[in-house]
Amino acid sequence: MFCFQCEQTAGSKGCTKVGVCSKSPETAKMQDVLILQLKGIGYYCNELVNKGEEICRETADFTMEGCFATLTNVNFDNDRFLQYIKKANKIKKELIEKVGNESAPKDADFMAPETVEQVLALPDMPNLGVMDDENLDMDIRSLREMLIYGLKGMSAYAHHAFVQGGYDKEVVNGMVRFLGETLRKDITVEELLNLNMELGKCNFKCMEVLDNANTGNYGHPEPTEMLITKKKGPFIVVSGHDLRDLRELLEQTEGKGVNIYTHGEMLPGCAYPELKKHKYLIGNFGGAWQDQQKEFDNLPGCILMTSNCLMKPRDSYKDRLYTTSVVGWDDVKHIEYNKDQPKDFTEMINQALELGGFKEDEPEKRITVGFGRNAVLSNAGAIIEAVKAGKIRHFFLVGGCDGARPGRNYYTEFAEQSPDDTIILTLACGKFRFNKLDLGTVAGFPKVLDVGQCNDAYGAIQIALALANAFECDVNELPLSYIISWYEQKAVVVLLTMLSLGLKNIYLGPTLPAFVTPNILQVLVDKFGLRPVSTPEKDLEEILGKK
Numbered sequence: 001m002f003c004f005q006c007e008q009t010a011g012s013k014g015c016t017k018v019g020v021c022s023k024s025p026e027t028a029k030m031q032d033v034l035i036l037q038l039k040g041i042g043y044y045c046n047e048l049v050n051k052g053e054e055i056c057r058e059t060a061d062f063t064m065e066g067c068f069a070t071l072t073n074v075n076f077d078n079d080r081f082l083q084y085i086k087k088a089n090k091i092k093k094e095l096i097e098k099v100g101n102e103s104a105p106k107d108a109d110f111m112a113p114e115t116v117e118q119v120l121a122l123p124d125m126p127n128l129g130v131m132d133d134e135n136l137d138m139d140i141r142s143l144r145e146m147l148i149y150g151l152k153g154m155s156a157y158a159h160h161a162f163v164q165g166g167y168d169k170e171v172v173n174g175m176v177r178f179l180g181e182t183l184r185k186d187i188t189v190e191e192l193l194n195l196n197m198e199l200g201k202c203n204f205k206c207m208e209v210l211d212n213a214n215t216g217n218y219g220h221p222e223p224t225e226m227l228i229t230k231k232k233g234p235f236i237v238v239s240g241h242d243l244r245d246l247r248e249l250l251e252q253t254e255g256k257g258v259n260i261y262t263h264g265e266m267l268p269g270c271a272y273p274e275l276k277k278h279k280y281l282i283g284n285f286g287g288a289w290q291d292q293q294k295e296f297d298n299l300p301g302c303i304l305m306t307s308n309c310l311m312k313p314r315d316s317y318k319d320r321l322y323t324t325s326v327v328g329w330d331d332v333k334h335i336e337y338n339k340d341q342p343k344d345f346t347e348m349i350n351q352a353l354e355l356g357g358f359k360e361d362e363p364e365k366r367i368t369v370g371f372g373r374n375a376v377l378s379n380a381g382a383i384i385e386a387v388k389a390g391k392i393r394h395f396f397l398v399g400g401c402d403g404a405r406p407g408r409n410y411y412t413e414f415a416e417q418s419p420d421d422t423i424i425l426t427l428a429c430g431k432f433r434f435n436k437l438d439l440g441t442v443a444g445f446p447k448v449l450d451v452g453q454c455n456d457a458y459g460a461i462q463i464a465l466a467l468a469n470a471f472e473c474d475v476n477e478l479p480l481s482y483i484i485s486w487y488e489q490k491a492v493v494v495l496l497t498m499l500s501l502g503l504k505n506i507y508l509g510p511t512l513p514a515f516v517t518p519n520i521l522q523v524l525v526d527k528f529g530l531r532p533v534s535t536p537e538k539d540l541e542e543i544l545g546k547k
């Protein structure tokens with residue numbers, strides 16, 4: 001196997017024996033085969049689009065789901081991958097019949113064998129593994145993989161939008177075109193750089209569709225004091241990003257005496273009016289994803305994983321863990337996705353009741369969440385006044401993924417050391433590094449404003465654009481800096497979106513992607529002012545000037 005798509009890749013170079021994330025070489029192979037099939041499907045779908053035809057919804061949905069399933073910490077179940085692989089063969093066959101394969105690039109028409117054993121026995125071939133083509137220029141490989149990882153990230157957002165009624169032709173057409181382009185042998189560095197920027201723009205549209213689906217279905221998040229301590233009684237912990245799953249579970253637990261806690265990236269779910277109206281959506285449980293094995297150990301309740309990040313389950317909670325949607329682990333119970341019907345959570349609800357839950361209340365603690373774009377911008381007047389009066393000197397967007405590696409304390413220390421007249425906007429699971437610290441208020445606002453999930457990066461960018469508008473300046477002239485932490489491929493695509501919108505001077509950490517070669521890094525530094533984080537002291541000084 002060879003995989004270097006995430007930040008925790010072995011030795012900052014690549015996982016070659018087994019994934020640091022627990023991905024087995026077998027699952028890695030199943031994923032590589034599926035991705036190769038999807039590249040071909042992308043190519044043929046793009047041919048359809050060029051002929052003026054539409055891509056059918058089923059193929060579009062399948063393509064985004066397939067890409068999403070290979071994202072870090074999502075699906076580790078070989079049998080589920082085999083189902084995807086078989087379906088990909090079927091879809092591809094139909095597409096070839098429609099558009100023909102005379103001028104297709106090599107391997108676009110690749111058909112996979114249909115048993116796990118046969119798939120695993122496939123020999124290396126140039127388009128299969130990341131490193132299988134030894135002759136490929138490293139910079140081309142770097143940008144090709146960046147495009148693939150970005151596509152995985154965008155597929156996740158597109159899928160979250162799709163299950164909630166958000167579908168956009170432009171996004172799907174982009175997705176298949178980019179996939180198909182990764183098969184081209186004659187592609188140049190310049191072309192790949194442009195494609196990555198186009199993907200970034202396409203993802204901005206995708207995130208807008210997702211934002212509209214979320215706010216259209218559940219209203220705009222509103223500042224909400226959310227419980228972060230345990231309450232007595234049976235419960236279910238809901239993790240991941242899928243708000244539709246959360247809603248359906250809330251509807252099905254109505255009147256059953258089961259408390260619902262959000263976990264990880266589901267935390268901001270507590271702030272949406274249409275979700276928080278369910279009074280037994282009581283709060284958030286635990287910290288970021290990498291703490292789950294410890295926090296779920298012997299948990300007297302059930303856990304639902306609706307998307308990443310799933311870690312290898314321990315025996316002490318495996319029997320009460322459920323996956324749904326694209327998530328999978330081979331012998332963990334899976335709740336099927338129903339396109340038009342709600343999912344059936346009965347078994348999990350009954351098990352939560354049997355487990356009995358927490359025995360007593362913990363002393364109560366709360367934090368404020370729910371500063372989505374609407375909540376922040378409805379205070380734009382007061383924010384602008386405070387900036388003009390010198391009460392707010394600078395904004396930091398400190399957001400992105402959390403992770404297990406040391407070095408991520410940078411983000412905690414950055415938040416702690418940021419001066420008292422600065423505000424931190426945060427989003428995604430990286431916020432767990434500092435969201436429970438008492439950092440006080442600035443000009444009447446909480447110092448840490450939680451904008452939401454990584455899915456809400458669109459909202460954060462809208463806030464920046466609206467502030468630039470209000471101050472009548474370019475967005476890069478605002479007193480605003482971006483301190484981004486990355487781990488998986490959604491962060492890759494959000495970064496591409498930020499770069500494609502011309503946002504400059506982004507600090508990226510805790511380490512740089514292994515798939516970025518020194519040459520490509522230099523391009524990103526020269527063209528976009530991207531820079532690696534150093535220490536909080538140095539970076540704060542660089543941004544704010546010496547005290």
Ligand code: SF4
Pocket residue numbers: 003004005006007008009010014015018019020021022023072073
């Ligand atoms: Fe390694 Fe990350 Fe790939 Fe898992 S997803 S195999 S940890 S690089």
Ligand code: SF3
Pocket residue numbers: 073241264265289308309400401402428429430453454455487488490491
């Ligand atoms: Fe976190 Fe996995 Fe990326 Fe949505 S949940 S940000 S790491």
